[in-house]
Amino acid sequence: MLPAAVADWFLRSGLRDRVAAVELAPTRQLVGEVSHSSAGTISGWCANTQDFSERVVLELSLGGRFVGAVRCDRFVPGLGERIGGSGEHGFVYDIPREHAELAARGATLRVCDAHSKAQFGGDIYVKANLPGALDDLGRMLSAIQSVKDLLANLEQHLPHAIRQVSPPPSAYGELKAQAILSCNRPAIGRDATMDTGTGTAVNVILLETALAAAPVRRLLASLESQRQDRWTLTVLAAGGEDGADGRANGRTAASLGDEIGALIHPLEAQGRAVVAAPAALPRLVAGHPALAAGAHLVVGCAGTLREDAIATLLAALEPGTAQQAAVAYSDHDTMVDPRNGTPRQTIPLFKPDFDPIMLLACDYAGPMVMVTPEALLKAFAIANGEPPSSLHDLMLRLSDCISPDRVRHIPSVLYSLEQAADPRSPDGLPRLLTGDPAAVEAWAGRRGLAMTVRTAPLAGDDGQTLVEPCGIDPRPAAFPTVSVIVPTRNAPVLLRNCLDSLLRVRQAYPAPMQILVIDHQNEDPDSVALIAAMRDQRNVDVMPYRGPFNWADMNNLAAARATGEVLVFLNDDTMAADPRWLSRAVATLGLPGVGIVGARLLYGDGSIQHAGIVTSIEQGAIHETGGDAGTGSGYLGRNLILRSAAAVTGACLITRRTLFETVGGFDASWPTNWNDVIYCLAARRAGWRVVYDPSACLYHLESRTRGYFFGQAGSGTHRSDLDRLRAEWGALLDDPFHNRAFNRMAAPFTRMML
Structure with a gap:
């Protein structure tokens, strides 16, 4: 306890108010899933996305009666790829026998964070089998679950094993001589x-x-x-x-x-x-x-x-x-x-x-x-x-x-080609891929498009410059109106950074730009105050959304309210690397046949989080790269070249409103997983191109918009979703831009097929 004199000074100085006014970044933000079986087993996972090293402890009560606590430290296959970290955040808890009768009659299960005592997710109604049948059925389900866990573990580690067996492109020369590729x-x-x-x-x-x-x-x-x-x-x-x-x-x-x-x-x-x-x-x-x-x-x-x-x-x-x-x-x-x-x-x-x-x-x-x-x-x-000036000119024609x-x-x-060192090149290396700026300018002229064309040498990850493509800067005669849609829930620090960034983007964009925030049941006082201030003082529109998390549904409703000719779907954990990114993305959207544009997204440390999405029957959909250096060009410069993609992430997705309405928007029957990918597949099926533009660049601190994933079945849900994706989209999942020489079960463009 402070001495009276010190306490009196503290109150009179106003220091208490100044300390209280300091905005602190959240130190804990929980995400996870909880499910139960009829045998009385509660399972799932829970992680603190602000500190993946923490092993969260959950307290469980049944019908208002405390039944136990569980530490979330079990490995969950695939979880690390979904949220980051090691994936060791799972738990399994069997309701003790002394509470079996209560579970058999049916009772409400409540899960709380032991640290904050805050409820985690909503209430779940649990009704287990009669205690007499519980043991036999429990053993049977436990055996089935063991088999499922084994299969999930094999599925989880199969890509890692393939990465060890499949050779990288750097081994091509030696393996070609052995005729085994x-x-x-x-x-x-x-x-x-x-x-x-x-x-x-x-x-x-x-x-x-x-x-x-x-x-x-x-x-x-x-x-x-x-x-x-x-x-x-x-x-x-x-x-x-x-x-x-x-x-x-x-x-x-x-x-x-x-x-x-x-x-x-x-x-x-x-x-x-x-x-x-x-x-x-x-x-x-x-x-x-x-x-x-x-x-x-x-x-x-x-x-x-x-x-x-x-x-x-x-x-x-x-x-x-x-x-x-x-x-x-x-x-x-x-x-x-x-x-x-x-x-x-x-x-x-x-x-x-x-x-x-x-x-x-x-x-x-x-x-x-x-x-x-x-x-x-x-x-x-x-x-x-007039004869073509180059083979590039011929192909463009x-x-x-x-x-x-x-x-x-x-x-x-x-x-096979053989190329000697090029004395005209600053590093002496020949160029394996090059562009002809005059040919690209001629193409643009035939299309009536204004653009600036330049050459842009790209250094590979090993420092060698083997690719020198053209970079283009389209200049539309007029820019369309835009609506930027941002869902958010209880993440005031992230949202403030995102909206401050968007306000700078709005100043730089040469046409009217609407900012529309989806208020998904924000309860955090700072979030509520921030949204109100942005609405009242900064001309930011707000759409309330109630109900369970459904990314597709909330964005569809917001799109119906939006006023722009172009729709931008943006996560609240993004910030612009350059306020001109939107002008660039919209200009790219104006190229012939382009219906969707995705941006290059960087983690906070500058490494690449998104450079397009690769789809396949084998893995469904995965990011083309993840963790590469932000300046890394990737395989043959892919990370830094304007190109088509099978899909792009919904964390920053720019699309024509006419296309969005034609295909019916996002599929709300996919509330969380792959709804952005499915929209891209639908657009491609309708004859439009999905384009990755590395010149439109933002920081993405990974999704926290969802808040938590509740009531799903973890890796089992992923497998079920993958089966459904295969059934609904079939051959369209075979990515036309991911060469079959690469192993589909490995990280894209990293391992070759034997």
Whole structure:
């Protein structure tokens, strides 16, 4: 007790009021689940998200009678991935025999935090079997639960085991030599490749960028060993006016230089090769029946074809039950020459299925692409006969005149390149993926879009710069109105940071922006006061929501009240890294065919929390990356490249209102898990693209909006949800942007299939 003089000074100084006014961050915030069985067993988990090292103690009372306490320290499979921490927050408690009669009659179970005495979740009505049958049934259920726990444990640890067995991409070169990787095996059977396209002539078109002697020598040698041997060669070389027959005036193989000429001349003498002016290629193709009816392998950088490469590419263009493909491309690998004494390395380029958005960043499909004559002629016609400036330019033209479902990706390594150190590069390394800014600007011009295009070298996690894509900054003629919807419950510190950030974003956004807070039964006095102040003083709209947590339902109701043409669904534990993030995301949403945009989300320490979501039949939906350095570019620069994604997180999801209304909003039958993923799947099924934009960047401190997960069955619920997801969405879960060369049970883009 303070002496009287000290106590009197403390009261007169006003220090007590100043101390009381200091806003303290919450030190405990509990989340968890509780369930019961008819055998009288109470189970679940509970964790303090402010301190995962705490092992929470819960007190249980039945019908107002204290029946015991339990420490939450058991391992729960999958919990660490859901909320963070070690996952050791589970508990199992058997109602003591002396209370069995009460449980058998039926009574209300109340669970309280032993530390604060606050009730955890709502009351649960418990009615156990009669005590006489309890023992037998309990033993049976216990045995069943043991089997379930064993299966859950196996399921939980299977991805970890696979990560230990499956090799990383860095081991590709050694494993390729041993011929044990699935991506190096024939994509179709030998008999099929022998039969495919035997009557189809293939014209190999060498762009001027491919005219280096050593790579061309390797290409020609591999052409001679192809199972499909009906091929000719066209070398595109600028040089004066083109002749009426398509040849470049005065240009023959000899005029290409001694080394290249010596390679091409024998084929030219046999009538199997021609040197043509680029602008004359359409006339050359149209004027030769075999070329007009065949296929064309456009080569921007020469290399060694696998013996089944041409047959496999032709098979992809064969007419089938679906619409005939007009363009086909495959994976490839590149051997990079050593630098500073480092050993040679062979790097695989495992590509996504066709993605017009990623194509704005780089020519990921090349440098060898098979096209039909129809597609090739359309690509020239789209620019009034002007030849493409690069293979990137050709692919962008094809994306304008060929529907995406007519572009086939073959997830198999069909050719290999060798690249020496590049003296023009600051680090001396060759670029495995590059973009052509002029080609992207031309694409934007054809679409009537204003944008700034620049190149942006990306360093890999090992410090090597092997990727130099284009970065784009779209500039819409006018920005649409926006509504930002933020659900919250009893998290005043998080909400204040989020709303202060949004107020700065509203100042930077060039059109009206509504902020709409969903007040989900906030009881914390600071939360209530903050929401009222923001409503009365800062023009923030508030929508009350009552009832159990249902993320989909509350956001659907808020969307109906929202006024914006664009809807933004945002967690209350997010803060802007740059107040211009919304302008950037909305500009990206304005690109052709884009219906949803997701942001790059960082943890508080700057590491990556979200860079898109990967879906699969095997795992359902998981974040593409988690914990990588915020500046880490990921596999082939994926973390920092604008691209399509199978899905993005609802923690920051930007979408067109028209699309939201067309697909019926979020599915409220999924109250907690995967409702954001399901919305993305529905949008893609409706023909819209989901895009990850790394330039729209926020901090995300992980979800605390939910408050707690109550009345669910933990990992059992996850398995049930996964089964339902598979049943409802089936093949659409097979992520088109996650190459099958990667193991689906491992973390995305980290382990290869054997």
